[in-house]
Amino acid sequence: TFSYGTAGFRADGSTMAPAVCRAGIVAALRSLKLGGAAVGLVITASHNPVADNGVKIVDADGGMMSQAWEPFSDALANAPTPDALLQLVLQFAKDEGITLGGGHSAQVLLARDTRPTGEYLLHVAVKGISTIVGSVALDMGILTTPQLHWMVRNKNRGLKASEADYFTQIAESFRHLLELTPDDKGIDDLNEKLIVDGANGIGGLKLEQIKSNLARLDILVRNSGKEGEGILNERCGADFVQKEKVLPLGFGPNDVGVRCASFDGDADRLVYFHVTSPSKTSVDLVDGDKILSLFVLFIREQLDIINGEDNKGLLPTRFGVVQTAYANGASTEFLKNLGLEVVFTSTGVKYLHKKALEYDIGVYFEANGHGTVLFNDEFVSRLESLTARLSEAAGSPQHQAASRLVAASQLINQAVGDAISGMLLVEAVLQHKRWSFQNWCDLYTDLPSKQLKVKVKDRTSIVTTDAERKVCQPSGLQELIDKEVVNYSHGRCFVRPSGTEDVVRVYAEASTVEAAESLAKSVAQHVERILGFC
Ligand SMILES: CC(=O)N[C@H]1[C@@H](OP(=O)(O)O)O[C@H](CO)[C@@H](O)[C@@H]1O
Numbered sequence: 001t002f003s004y005g006t007a008g009f010r011a012d013g014s015t016m017a018p019a020v021c022r023a024g025i026v027a028a029l030r031s032l033k034l035g036g037a038a039v040g041l042v043i044t045a046s047h048n049p050v051a052d053n054g055v056k057i058v059d060a061d062g063g064m065m066s067q068a069w070e071p072f073s074d075a076l077a078n079a080p081t082p083d084a085l086l087q088l089v090l091q092f093a094k095d096e097g098i099t100l101g102g103g104h105s106a107q108v109l110l111a112r113d114t115r116p117t118g119e120y121l122l123h124v125a126v127k128g129i130s131t132i133v134g135s136v137a138l139d140m141g142i143l144t145t146p147q148l149h150w151m152v153r154n155k156n157r158g159l160k161a162s163e164a165d166y167f168t169q170i171a172e173s174f175r176h177l178l179e180l181t182p183d184d185k186g187i188d189d190l191n192e193k194l195i196v197d198g199a200n201g202i203g204g205l206k207l208e209q210i211k212s213n214l215a216r217l218d219i220l221v222r223n224s225g226k227e228g229e230g231i232l233n234e235r236c237g238a239d240f241v242q243k244e245k246v247l248p249l250g251f252g253p254n255d256v257g258v259r260c261a262s263f264d265g266d267a268d269r270l271v272y273f274h275v276t277s278p279s280k281t282s283v284d285l286v287d288g289d290k291i292l293s294l295f296v297l298f299i300r301e302q303l304d305i306i307n308g309e310d311n312k313g314l315l316p317t318r319f320g321v322v323q324t325a326y327a328n329g330a331s332t333e334f335l336k337n338l339g340l341e342v343v344f345t346s347t348g349v350k351y352l353h354k355k356a357l358e359y360d361i362g363v364y365f366e367a368n369g370h371g372t373v374l375f376n377d378e379f380v381s382r383l384e385s386l387t388a389r390l391s392e393a394a395g396s397p398q399h400q401a402a403s404r405l406v407a408a409s410q411l412i413n414q415a416v417g418d419a420i421s422g423m424l425l426v427e428a429v430l431q432h433k434r435w436s437f438q439n440w441c442d443l444y445t446d447l448p449s450k451q452l453k454v455k456v457k458d459r460t461s462i463v464t465t466d467a468e469r470k471v472c473q474p475s476g477l478q479e480l481i482d483k484e485v486v487n488y489s490h491g492r493c494f495v496r497p498s499g500t501e502d503v504v505r506v507y508a509e510a511s512t513v514e515a516a517e518s519l520a521k522s523v524a525q526h527v528e529r530i531l532g533f534c
């Protein structure tokens with residue numbers, strides 16, 4: 001049974017064809033529903049093993065497909081016979097007021113990552129799309145997932161939308177941000193050096209293509225995705241580094257002291273790390289929470305220059321931060337101490353992104369490194385006219401700060417989290433602040449945490465509330481969790497059913513590693529007992 005879940009349909013690549021074909025039908029219908037606007041379809045299974053594959057639909061605004069269409073997508077993917085499939089499509093088209101065979105023609109942009117089953121599955125998707133009469137499928141080639149999101153968004157806004165345009169935009173806005181670095185004295189060789197773990201996926205290949213156009217950065221790509229260098233996501237990539245907190249393959253003692261970054265297989269996640277000592281394989285990790293905190297400090301600094309600290313100046317701004325329950329408690333405390341509005345949503349980018357859109361500037365990140373900074377359209381218009389007005393005083397602190405925000409809004413992907421553009425914003429901010437990796441790492445100290453997975457008979461019998469931080473069903477479980485938590489200093493613990501695996505996830509935090517482990521274990525035992533271990 002296929003379920004659209006948090007990240008589209010995913011399974012062993014050799015079993016994906018029916019779901020991919022049907023996702024093609026959904027994508028074409030979605031385009032028709034939106035008056036023929038371009039939508040996207042990407043063949044990827046992100047950080048999953050190389051044998052897996054998946055399919056995800058990109059909505060016309062460049063974001064994730066509307067959640068309202070997920071039940072239909074599930075039903076279609078699981079339709080048992082061709083006739084059942086046809087009936088589902090006809091009924092859905094009727095309910096949604098979609099005219100088949102008239103008016104608009106559907107437009108679907110397709111892309112895939114580097115997986116061996118990708119090419120075949122892309123053809124299957126095209127077949128699905130072409131069942132909807134008059135639809136047009138445009139194969140954009142092998143791309144990172146965020147590149148496709150960016151293209152869909154730009155195309156529907158009448159903006160340049162090719163891959164070359166994407167590269168030009170990020171390289172130019174990056175250069176522009178660097179030119180706006182205060183007292184620009186250049187940087188030393190060590191700080192120019194950056195080693196990127198490309199997870200043997202598409203992100204490394206794209207970075208190789210663009211790196212010579214990136215000013216003041218000396219980038220070395222490892223696990224680059226080139227033939228023979230290694231297997232996709234195997235002991236490398238952002239998911240591996242964040243979860244295991246050890247060096248990815250290809251990194252070692254010679255890298256001590258150098259700033260390193262890691263992408264996942266389709267380059268929509270980013271984490272940073274440092275090799276701590278020549279004799280250890282453990283790393284100092286900078287996860288999504290700390291990337292978010294760095295961006296927040298930078299944006300806040302620019303807003304304070306423009307508005308003064310009371311936010312009553314030239315550009316009053318609603319600035320908000322969105323996290324999930326997995327955000328390290330130390331990061332949330334750090335952000336709240338800055339006086340920021342921090343809100344929580346359920347796990348999954350589709351929830352975070354939607355919430356972040358409610359602000360003039362909304363920053364969201366999952367701890368695993370997926371996130372971005374969203375600048376609201378109306379705010380960007382205000383910002384651009386302010387920058388134009390201030391240009392009479394070009395070079396003034398306010399003009400420079402406004403120009404930095406304009407450049408940041410052009411650099412960081414507005415459609416979805418993007419490892420390449422996110423990494424360039426990190427690099428620009430570190431140079432702006434003249435910060436080393438260590439300065440960044442020292443922003444706050446992560447509370448020790450532990451995650452466990454519990455296999456139970458039916459994970460859906462857990463129902464949560466309060467952005468998944470409290471259990472409301474089965475009754476009594478939350479009380480048991482609360483009773484455990486009070487025994488631990490800085491204790492925090494929650495459980496939720498995973499949206500991508502058949503497990504219940506347990507997350508615990510406490511003031512020591514041992515305490516976090518013990519809290520997670522006790523709560524996992526309650527979950528097993530109440531839900532039935534399987
Ligand atoms: C704890 C964790 O990392 N959960 C991940 C994981 O979701 P689960 O619903 O927890 O399985 O996959 C999602 C899709 O990639 C990602 O958005 C999310 O952050």
Ligand SMILES: [Mg+2]
Nearest residue numbers: 046264266268
């Ligand atoms: Mg990914």
